[in-house]
Amino acid sequence: MxxxxxxxxxxxxxxxxxxxxxxxxxxxxxxxxxxxxxxxxxxxxxxxxxxxxxxxxxxxxGLNDQSLSAKAIRSVAICAGKPFCPRALQDSTALGLALEDRLYGTKLPGKLRIGVSGCPNACSEIFIKDIGLYGVAAGYTLVVGGSAGRNAQAGRMIANKVPSAEVLSLIGQILDYYKKYGQPDERLGELISRRGFEDFAVHLGAD
Incomplete structure (x- = not known):
């Protein structure tokens, strides 16, 4: 057959x-x-x-299709957020769509997933995204290095109370590091583990 x-x-x-x-x-x-x-x-x-x-x-x-294997930034995962969720502390939908508009499809050494949640409940599973953000009263907490793949690991919090207006710039620094040092098919968390968190932190602090 x-x-x-x-x-x-x-x-x-x-x-x-x-x-x-x-x-x-x-x-x-x-x-x-x-x-x-x-x-x-x-x-x-x-x-x-x-x-x-x-x-x-x-x-x-009449729609575009999204690749399930591209080495690029995938569609941003967002929770319901404001005004639909009473727990939301930030407008995760607005921020997630803004990041999608600017970053979706950006070519990288490997695939990269971003998640945005409006509160610490993290309904969009931001701790297992390469870059995750969850809302707090004064802005966003930023998490990096998570993965739900075969080498699953939780992301690490690197910044707190980040204003939504500054999120894109900070993510841009992270992507610059990934583009510069990432090896083919290497996830962001694997890169940070290979080079060491201190090296990654120095890069973010350089600007």
Whole structure:
């Protein structure tokens, strides 16, 4: 028996936010092509498409697709945040979408995931992201080096009470370090472990 070759399709939905009309359309496409739809993190993945049907489905959706293997910054994971969550201390949605707009798809030595949560409950799992932020009353706490991969590890807090207006600049310094010293396929946390946290901290303090 010859197995049918299939490819996944993950429509690009910034921040995991999807309009009701888009959700209906994704469901219609899945039904049309006999696919399975899976919710994965802040993505919707359409499974079981032949290469030909995948191309047709993407065109019909009118959306871009996001790579599931690119060595780049992936879509930013964000929690519900303000005004939807009463626990939110910061507007994680606004910050997450701003980071997405500026950083999504940036090429790096390996993949990099960013998570933003509006409070210390960290619903977007920021401690296992390469770069994570959670809201506190006076700004954001920044966490780096987390990973949920085969070498899972929790991130390390490196800054507290960071104003939202300063987050992008600080992340830019982290990305500069990663681009300069990262080896192919090396995650940010692995790089920091290899070179030592002190080396990483000196780089962030240089500016």
């Amino acid at each position: 010859t197995l049918r070759s299939t490819l996944p399709l993950a429509p690009y939905l910034p921040g995991g936010l999807v309009a009701p009309a888009q959700l209906y359309r994704i469901a219609e496409i899945g039904e049309k092509y006999g696919a399975t739809i899976k919710l994965a993190g802040n993505s919707i993945v359409i499974l079981g498409l032949s290469p030909e049907d995948r191309a047709l489905a993407l065109a019909e959706l």
